[in-house]
Amino acid sequence: PHPAARCVGARQRDRGRRRGLSYVGRGVRRPLRGEGGRKKGPMHGVPLDSLVVVPGQPIAADEGLLRGHGTYVDEGGRLVASVAGVINRVNKLVTVTPTNERYTGDVGDLVVGRVRRIGPRRWEVDVGAHRDASLQLSAVNLPGGVQRIRTHEDQLQMRSFLAEGDILSAEVQSINGDGSLALYTRSLKYGKLENGQLVRVPSSLVPRMPHHFVSLPMGVDAFIGKNGWVWFSRAVPDAWRAGDEAEGDEAPLAETLQRQRERHAATPTVGRDRECIVRCANAVRALSRLHRLVTPEAIAAVYRRSEELGMQPRDMIHAEAMLRLAGEA
Numbered sequence: 001p002h003p004a005a006r007c008v009g010a011r012q013r014d015r016g017r018r019r020g021l022s023y024v025g026r027g028v029r030r031p032l033r034g035e036g037g038r039k040k041g042p043m044h045g046v047p048l049d050s051l052v053v054v055p056g057q058p059i060a061a062d063e064g065l066l067r068g069h070g071t072y073v074d075e076g077g078r079l080v081a082s083v084a085g086v087i088n089r090v091n092k093l094v095t096v097t098p099t100n101e102r103y104t105g106d107v108g109d110l111v112v113g114r115v116r117r118i119g120p121r122r123w124e125v126d127v128g129a130h131r132d133a134s135l136q137l138s139a140v141n142l143p144g145g146v147q148r149i150r151t152h153e154d155q156l157q158m159r160s161f162l163a164e165g166d167i168l169s170a171e172v173q174s175i176n177g178d179g180s181l182a183l184y185t186r187s188l189k190y191g192k193l194e195n196g197q198l199v200r201v202p203s204s205l206v207p208r209m210p211h212h213f214v215s216l217p218m219g220v221d222a223f224i225g226k227n228g229w230v231w232f233s234r235a236v237p238d239a240w241r242a243g244d245e246a247e248g249d250e251a252p253l254a255e256t257l258q259r260q261r262e263r264h265a266a267t268p269t270v271g272r273d274r275e276c277i278v279r280c281a282n283a284v285r286a287l288s289r290l291h292r293l294v295t296p297e298a299i300a301a302v303y304r305r306s307e308e309l310g311m312q313p314r315d316m317i318h319a320e321a322m323l324r325l326a327g328e329a
Helices: 003-019 152-156 238-246 253-266 271-289 296-308 313-317 319-328
Strands: 022-024 027-029 058-060 071-073 079-081 085-090 093-098 110-119 122-126 133-136 167-175 181-184 191-193 196-200 213-216 220-224 229-234
Touching (some): 058 093, 071 093, 110 181, 110 229, 133 167, 196 271, 220 271, 220 296, 229 271, 271 296, 271 319, 296 319, 313 319
Parallel strands (some): 133 181
Antiparallel strands (some): 022 027, 058 079, 071 079, 085 093, 122 133, 196 229, 213 220, 220 229
């Protein structure tokens, strides 16, 4: 920048510090203070770790909090919600994300989607966003994990890789200019999902976690997509892994995982595994009904609470049962 512009910016910052203002980026933010400019501690409002607020509900009045989207500062210096949604806090920035907002997506998000149609050298995938995401043929793993340039024969066999209606897990690679997402599955942990159950919840209820693919203690694998799509399936039995190790299989890891996935898809889910999957799915529905964050710990807590109360999986979807399960877990 021009030296004169730096001088003007420095004078503005000095003047702001004398007035008790704090600068963030190019904007100016006033710290929240009480009457007479004195600092105020936490007030009787909604704690910042709460889940859902309604318009006009006070959030907090701590020193240095910055108002983000979905909030405003009233005459008393209180941070108030302007929309109904979930509170999110990043350092000192507080925002409220509407619960009915569609998924927008960020680079690196792990999502679950459904193939809607097949185009030239790409799949169009529904991930709950404003526009369908795109999955290029060059962004998927070939059978056996073969690394080579995609040919015209691969394009003709696209339906054998992923067909319309298939469920898949993927990662957001980039965001296009029109706001649509570009996905890729060039990893052994992504790809087609089979032999399980899908549950959809608002994307605002799924926080960012270190691991979105987890194995729950009740023998169920869960893929919790950041877009609010949650997939449950039976965990791969230890006997299958032990069998591969006992045989001394020296095949590449990609071929071993591909073989386990094919065996998992071809093996029917027995009654006990099906009951565990349905109970986990209903636990997510109960959390969504009460606007609770969907995390592996919360799912396991509701699951255990339903067993303690002796509830059948079909009884967990009643309104009274959801209140008891998600409210007490």
